[in-house]
Amino acid sequence: MPSISRLAHLSIYALLILIGALLAAGIAVRQAERHALVDDAARAGGQLMLYGNTLHTLIERYRALPAVLALDPQLRSALSGPVSLSTQDALNFKLEKINSAAQSSTLELLDRSGLAVGASNWRLPSSYVGHNYGFRPYFLQTKAEGVGRFYAVGVTSGIPGYFLSNAVTNDAGDFLGAIVVKLEFPDLEREWGQGDDLLLLSDAKGIVFIANQPGWRYRELLPISAADRAELAATRQYDKQPLSPLKSQTIREFSKTSHLSRIEGPQGAADYLWESLPLAAEGWTLHLLRKPQALAEDTRNAALAGAGTWLTLVFLGLFLYQRWRLARVHRRSREELEQLVQERTRDLRTAQDGLVQSAKLAALGQMSAALAHEINQPLTTQRMQLASLRLLLDHGRIDDAYRALGPLDQQLTRMAALTGHLKTFARKSPSGLRERLDLAAVVDQALLLLDPRLRHEKVSCVLHLIRPAFVRGDAIRLEQVLINLLRNALDAMRDAPLKRLEVSLEPEPNSPPLWRLSVGDTGGGIAQEHMTNIFDPFFTTKPVGDGLGLGLAVSYAIVHESGGTLTAENYSDGARFSLVLPAEPEV
Template sequence: MRASRQTLGQVALLVGGALVCAFISDQVATQRALAQDAAQAAEQMRLYADSLRRYVDRYRTLPAVLALDPQLRAALASPLDAASQAHLNERLEEVNGVTQSSTLTLIDRSGLSVAASNWRLPSSNVGYQYAFRPYFQQAVVDGHGSFYGVGATTGVPGYFISDAVHGAGGTVLGVVVIKVDLRELEAQWADSRDIVFISDEHGVVFLANRAAWRYRELHTLSNDDASQIARTRQYGDLPLRPLIADRRLPDDSAAARLRFAGPDGHHLDVLWQRLPLPGERWTLHLLQDTAPALAAGRVAGIAAGGAWLAVLLLALFVQSRLRLSRLRRRSREELEQMVKQHAAALRTAQDGVVEAARRSALGQSASLEHLPQGVSVIDADLRLVAWNRRYVEFFRYPPELMQVGRPIEDLFRFNAQRGLLGDGDEDEAIRRRLEHLRAGTPHLHERERPDGTVLEIRGNPLPGGGFVTSYADITQYKNVARDLRTLAGTLERRIEARTHDLALAKGEAERANLYKTRFVAAAVHDLLQPLNAARMFISALRHRDADHEAQTLIDNVDEALSAQDALLTGLLDISRLESGALEVRRRELRLGSLLETLAREFGVLAQARGLSLHYVPTHAVVRTDEDLLRRIVQNFLSNAIRYTPRGRIVLGCRRAGDAVRIEVWDSGIGIPDAQRHAIFEEFRRLDTGHNASERGAGLGLAIVERIARLLGHPIGLRSWPGRGSVFSVTVPRGDATALAATPATVRLADDDSPLRGLQGWCLDDDARVREATRALLETWGASVALYADADAALSAAAADAVPDFLLLDYRLGDVAGPDCVPTLFERWGRPIPVIVISAERDAALQARVREAGWGFLAKPIRPAALRALISGLVARGV
């Protein structure tokens, strides 16, 4: 009893200790993972914010530069006639086309739009009153303004940036407004696994990478906020709904964990982080799923408890660490992608400055003060006419040097004296720069200053002479790029190790696949042997007198064998496609001849089913593999006939750019949306109840999908349940001049018995096939000698008894049938027509047979094909 109590106490202590360790490890690992995820998310938010700021800065320059345009000032200073207004519209349309913004609008001092870049559209801004918009009111009071809202006339949301147009006395003549479409940022953020959105100063979400999160209230709007939104028509008629039903939002801390039901109905457990954007009075939000962190905590708890119980459970902990490593590596890859996008946005941030300055007159530098880049403008005489404070800060110019009309050479000389133009002769360096400006050649380069600052300098000429140059500080980007290169080196070494492991695994898979291919080929050969014999026996029975009931039984057996033939052929094709053994032979092909032949063949079948098949002729030339393309279209037509109870089928093609799309239309039962992907899987058939006895094995479309993938020909499907379907395959166009002349086909005159009196040999290791071959050939009036192996045939071969043709099985036990043919020809003293029969449909085998001048038939053979081939070879004396 005492020993029992002691054992029970030990077990309780062991289990209790494992539970305590598991709980503590779970809490610690979860908090640590959440902290790491929060740090990574904060870095991602900074990159998102930089991306937004760079994107907006691309367009922020344009209103400031256009506000200096004398033409716009003159238009606002006096009444406009129709011709002047049309000219202004075209001018704004041209500038807008260069900058790729949404719209450009010119508004007079009363708030009335007098010109706009979208003046040609029905939703034109021209003639509308915009005095109620905050961006107009801000520009009139402060000189420039900004506002996000839904367009009052277009209904399209965007970010409006405005600058006031001043007259000679400093009076406000009007406002220039550019509308920037921020949906491009949403497209860039759409691939993120996290939820990213931006809210305005009222707490309304207006930009998000999930559609269900847009135009949601983070908290209940105050009366003043609701009144202001309604007065400015910021969101038009869009309904603003609460983001969270019970309004439980995190406080103003940078990060907080929150559980709630999202707008799309999914329950979320996220780490909610905020980043204020003071320049726009917006807030950037990032909601990161806590599931990986919680999973990491649970795995750590299980690992700690398992270590207490047994050392063998240590593998689980290692697995959890590997999973965390993969998650962090994925996060680093996403961070690298964001940095690349940041770099691209940074390198193109100057485009708005350059293109806008090309189409603007020179004027006051004060309008450029709010730009983040340093900007300088010189005239055709190489004299300084405009600049901003940022330009002066970059080069620390003294105040007395910065004067309108100052030769740019003076600024170059000032920089040369401080060593900013590099080593060498100062006069030569200044002369080169002046000649470059006179030549008006655009340039883009980077310069590293002695203090480590890296400047990106971009210059472009202005129409009529002059030059505009912008300077951007890209030091931070260079530092990040250097860190990324170090990280990339580490990742590359890890990838090399993983690549070696994958190469070993690939070798094992390839060997296994080769074994599978050989096994399938041998199995299909053995399965086709009795099927081939049965088909020939059935053909022989058709030529004997039988009553109607017996003929019906023969027809039923023939149909069953045909179904089995199709199933085995499909399995063999699937095997060859999966293993890559199918060779593709592309060439130019006249599509009309192929489609016309298929329409004629399947037209008879359609007519027998009470359907009509209509073919639309074509003269298109395509480049493809004719045999494989034929298989695709055959399957489309076969399916259309099988699943069309009444009506008609149409075969034709359409132009599709540099390709041709072959289409098969039917008026059949159609395919439900839920089954449109499943029908391309093996052994999947539509369970429609129509013609159930004639449904296929479910391999046709699976073969189509694999052949199309092998050829690189996209397949398409459109369907309307109860009305019909359209299957299509798109084939690239070919070169008509590359078509070779097609030799004429030799046709034999029909005869009641073209084989009557011929003597043949059949060399096959299957007794049933030999007997079936004899029965079939005797119905055609020919006699045949049967041999089971090569030794028996060689023993019987003699020069005084040469047969008229030889039927040869490719596989004779462990040897290949064609290997014995040269010895037979030697004993006969001459070659005779040879027909190789094989269950293997290998293109290389068929090419070898045709190169020898022999015939080839694939098992199970069709009696009509065998009869035609024997007749043709004997007639030509091959």
């Protein structure tokens, strides 16, 4: 019976140890999965920023195009009165040529009622010419505010796109009509479709209008109110496209824009890491959905580490407990021996039995020590591995340490490096920003960006800058203007024997407080017959492929928006461009 009871106790202890190891392994696996999800969400957020920057850059390429074309004298003149057939033909040819050069989808010119009097797609059966788009929100916005933007399915072509529009006015500021550029994104969807991630772009109402996988477009991410549905029907934003809800349930939330959700998608229910990025400039939201990657090797290692840690603690506890029991037995044996010597009355049999019992316990102690040695050896190996890793880190051998962590750590190191990289990007500058700034600092930033080219082409730079020179405007846009002027000057001096760039910033004499910023070169000057056209859109004297001829036109529009003037003149053996802006009083 005692042996059976002892075996039962040992079985219970072994079962408890096994259960503890399983629990420790389960906890370690859950922690590893949680950390893997958090890391995967962080990587997905970084990738989403790259996708958002790509979309923002694509739209920004064309944002200034309607504003520039709205200044075209021919378009303004055509809208000043009834449009004849000959005028309409001329408008169609011109818009077709500009659309081809700008590589936009379509261009259309609407009169004050919203009727398309000219379009770049006039040759197609789906031509916009003769159709009235006065009900479209972008036309109503343009009529009320001067600019408009709207993503919708084309009611004539049936092709979805982003409409950017700008008001065309006469000299008195009266509304004559609108110039509209339409952007379509098939190349962007194909590029996004090459990856494994699911990318969705939704509007302010939560309707997905761009998706890189079939079946996800025209899904409702949010409940649509009756008023919003009536507005969709009135504006025909998505025309006859059926809208269906996208059911989802949040499983775990990492932040307001990051969570793990179960989604009823076209292929059935699945769990996705869901990252969202608001695009405030357009009122859209970009979503990245990624299926969590099960890392079998990592979870297995985590389970083994958890179970190994638990067993290590258990056997260490058993070893210490056995050592304590052995010490206690030795102490008790000594006490018994002393008692036997002192009493001298206990018979030899009892003493012999005590000695036998002590020998048994000593043998048990020796077996326990051997067992502890068998356990301690793998523990020592693990400690040595940890010590080696610490030594690598202590000696700065980061690469060796990362190699010791395995392929996953190398991959995590590479993803940590692309993110650090992109962040150094974009600085967004909303249209119409007017802040107090030092124009001399803008010059410094522009020259800093072009410094490698200045040194490579061995251009001598002569600066005469009065500091500070406070004006009111947008530093990023003014820097864009200055870089355009500097690059044009460097292009003009490419084959010049003497390459000297002169930049001066000084107050304008005999006038209200103004600052004049001039950029001069030794590139031979501007031909007199070109002097009246250099600020026209798409006018360029450079070879085909070197530019669209929009640099000076955009610069002229930016300076005009800032309340200044931009002029050009020939002087000495080169050209000089002068930017004049109202001075901002010092405080």
